Amino acid sequence: NAGVTQTPKFRILKIGQSMTLQCTQDMNHNYMYWYRQDPGMGLKLIYYSVGAGITDKGEVPNGYNVSRSTTEDFPLRLELAAPSQTSVYFCASDRRGQGVTEAFFGQGTRLTVV
């Protein structure tokens, strides 16, 4: 079972560049999330989606955009990268409706903006 797959695993961006972090899940989960984890810190929610076509901001959405055109995919777009966006990014998914599963996490994307 693939679970939640994130690509790429590592990336170095120059200030002002843009990129898309890809996330796909094969568990038919309705909810998906993007978190960032700064060194030595906890997880901060960037955006989340409760289903295809529906997205909402989390705690730290500035500088990011998302879309959810399918149940499986939830890409995160960074526009005009800044050094403050240097972080590890985690995508996660879970199923809600009849109870809540645990959140399944991808392996993370380590992004450095220089």
Added chain:
Amino acid sequence: AQKVTQAQTEISVVEKEDVTLDCVYETRDTTYYLFWYKQPPSGELVFLIRRNSFDEQNEISGRYSWNFQKSTSSFNFTITASQVVDSAVYFCALSEEDQFYFGTGTSLTVIP
């Protein structure tokens, strides 16, 4: 206000000691879920346990045990006879409505 508080930022214990990681949560929902995750040095997030708000039974899984007390809004995690492989950051999380809320994590170092 923090919905999930893990007051212990860092803990060091000597191998074979028992250690308890504290987690206090805040919610107005009657239905909610609590979780513990482990993040080893390799960086991935490993699910350990899920508890719903209607199940206050303590749980034991090998050397791991969890104490859920609604009266004190706590969901503490105990590792018995700690091992070096237990060294990691442990996150407590609360799920209500549409989101997970994570604590800031407790970094556990087990010294051989």
